[in-house]
Amino acid sequence: MKSLLLIFFTLSFSTFVAQTKHAQFVNPFIGTGGAGHTFPGAVVPFGMMQLSPDTRIDGSWEGCGGYHYSDSIIYGFTHTHLSGTGVSDYGDILIMPTLQKSNFKNKTYATKFSHLKEKASAGFYEVTLNNNVNAKLTATERVGIHQYSFPKMDTATIVLDLLHRDKTLNCSLTIVDSVTVIGSRISEAWANEQHVYYIIKFNKPIISKKINTQTLSKGMSEKEKKCWGLFSI
Numbered sequence: 001m002k003s004l005l006l007i008f009f010t011l012s013f014s015t016f017v018a019q020t021k022h023a024q025f026v027n028p029f030i031g032t033g034g035a036g037h038t039f040p041g042a043v044v045p046f047g048m049m050q051l052s053p054d055t056r057i058d059g060s061w062e063g064c065g066g067y068h069y070s071d072s073i074i075y076g077f078t079h080t081h082l083s084g085t086g087v088s089d090y091g092d093i094l095i096m097p098t099l100q101k102s103n104f105k106n107k108t109y110a111t112k113f114s115h116l117k118e119k120a121s122a123g124f125y126e127v128t129l130n131n132n133v134n135a136k137l138t139a140t141e142r143v144g145i146h147q148y149s150f151p152k153m154d155t156a157t158i159v160l161d162l163l164h165r166d167k168t169l170n171c172s173l174t175i176v177d178s179v180t181v182i183g184s185r186i187s188e189a190w191a192n193e194q195h196v197y198y199i200i201k202f203n204k205p206i207i208s209k210k211i212n213t214q215t216l217s218k219g220m221s222e223k224e225k226k227c228w229g230l231f232s233i
Contacts, residue, residue, distance in 0.1 A: 091165035
């Protein structure tokens with residue numbers, strides 16, 4: 001009986017501990033102002049994806065995590081971020097929902113936002129941009145998941161920018177089928193020759209597309225590389 005009681009107690013105690021929801025006490029916005037160098041986006045412990053909004057397109061020291069609370073413009077959502085390092089790196093594979101149909105300039109598809117329409121919790125981020133596009137982000141250990149809601153579906157466009165932030169040494173973009181895009185990016189910042197490979201799956205077919213190229217040379221052959229994509233869905 002003692003053994004049974006001990007096992008029962010152990011199981012009951014474990015269940016009690018598991019029911020304590022520590023994630024509710026997490027505030028991802030802590031450190032996103034001043035020189036905290038953190039980001040508010042979605043990530044799980046030891047996850048490969050740190051999916052978060054980018055409010056900086058340069059390597060400015062205070063915004064080296066890609067996001068700074070004093071900013072009012074979001075350029076897009078990227079899949080890799082550093083937290084608390086004090087050096088600029090990452091910001092790979094930028095995705096941005098936009099109502100524009102044919103523009104590759106980041107200062108054009110960038111959109112203003114308000115912190116009043118922004119929220120974040122452990123593993124989750126949401127913002128409604130000033131153009132009324134709602135973005136929700138979450139992540140698993142190896143996957144970043146985006147959900148975008150557009151006010152008018154006939155103008156729904158997704159920007160894919162492989163030149164965002166760090167210097168791009170090489171990049172590729174291939175449309176496999178109506179819902180799949182694959183490619184890679186090699187960049188240089190704090191880390192030399194960082195390789196990132198991606199697969200993007202849409203839940204709706206691509207209706208139209210426009211691909212732009214960029215001539216890259218340093219460390220690579222001087223050829224035009226596919227570095228931008230606009231996908232109407």
